[in-house]
Amino acid sequence: MYGSEDLELNRRHLMAGASACAVATACPSTAWAAAENKSDPVMSKVSFTVNGMAHEVDIDTRTTLLDAVREHLHLTGAKKGCDHGQCGACTMIVDGRRINSCLTLAVMHHGDAITTIEGLGKPGDLHPMQAAFVKHDGYQCGFCTPGQICSGVAVLDEIKAGIPSHVTVDLTANAVITTDEIRERMSGNICRCGAYSNIIDAMTEVAGRQA
């Protein structure tokens, strides 16, 4: 029999092992890239606020916003899934808009206001979307969850702001919050555990509360 603590440890070890496998697979191309790249890193200063706190970092121009926040500011809530804008695990809210933080350079965000999952709420003081994800089991492994929640918060704002979507029937009218609208607008966030229907339940509840 495992206690809950053992289970937690085992799950973490399993995840660490899985990450190591992924890194090992990527190794040949990474090594090749390093060997080929003879030019020196170029450093640049950039300042922005993250979750209301001002930061200035001196970083390699190649650093994505995601890597700057995770590796330099040590806010590891936002996740690196695909690193190519296909999975949405890195979603952050920048100046009020959700973006893929893996597909933008940190140096391009001078003066911007960035919100990550850590800035939405914290244990004991959850954002309504975080609380709804917990209540509706909007996750299993949790890896995509920070991105899902940041996206979910922004999606409801986008509908409120009157931004139409691919499934909005009448372009000249304001979109209403339906399951179809949520599904379409959340298509940039992939969940390999398949928690989609519970995520929709969570978002629908928050939307109802907001309305």
Next chain:
Amino acid sequence: MKSFTYERATSPAEAAASVMRVPGAKFIAGGTNLLDLMKLQVETPTHLVDVNGLDLDTIEPTEDGGLRIGALVRNTDLAADLRVRRGYGVLSRALLSGASGQLRNKATTAGNLLQRTRCPYFYDTAQPCNKRQPGSGCSAIGGISRQLSVVGASEACIATHPGDMAVAMRVLDANVETVNDKGDTRRIPIAEFHRLPGGTPQIETSLQPGELITAVTLPKPVAGMHVYRKVRDRASYAFALISIAGIVQRDGTGRIAVGGVAPKPWRDEAAEAELPKGAKIATERLFAGAKPTHDNAYKLKLTERALGAVLSEARA
């Protein structure tokens, strides 16, 4: 990713001058496609000129009743603009069918026109590709070509233009406005903006080195049913297998451009004249000279059927 130097441009002409001055320099706006390709070392710029600070992010009416869309207007803002939704529905629909919410928040009007093909061999640096490395050969010819061009391609390249927005821009007869390093401006009709590959698939547009897009203009709105019908492998967040941008009248006349079938948005005014005769005849005309592969010949029939659905919808 190869290392690069970085600067923030202060004016369009200065941005153009910077790109002209530094060999291997590139503009960066939204960056969603460029950074993706830089990570794979398909693109290896030595210097990035960030144009995001330029004052090119507004949509304004033109004197002839059209719209002037700044180069930096984000896809989300363009699709959501009420003037676009009311007068250019085909453009809103095309934009909203592309990418994901996160990407549309970052992607710009100019950047969208300049996005590179998603041909898998262009992305795979271990394979020959004439577009990525001129003269190395085309792996797609004789390779996996299900997504690729059926018309307008060449012996050197069968890649498709992947975008949705440009297909709508083509049907709307948009013009692309540019500036160069000397401050000279010009207007390029969208029909002449994207080039067919011929023997030089690495040259994709009629832009000169260092020339910067400042805006895209639309003529005054055209009445009729505005439609963007996109057929893809999944219901959301996927590139088109084929797509149809159309402005169609109840009598079956109208204009159409097709995406996902060629190296540029594919429109043929002679084929449009055949629209009242039905989808089969119009599609045959549109694809005159087509050379599909075994894997992508389905696109001809798929386009005909999608066009048939568009024409029925317009008549209903």
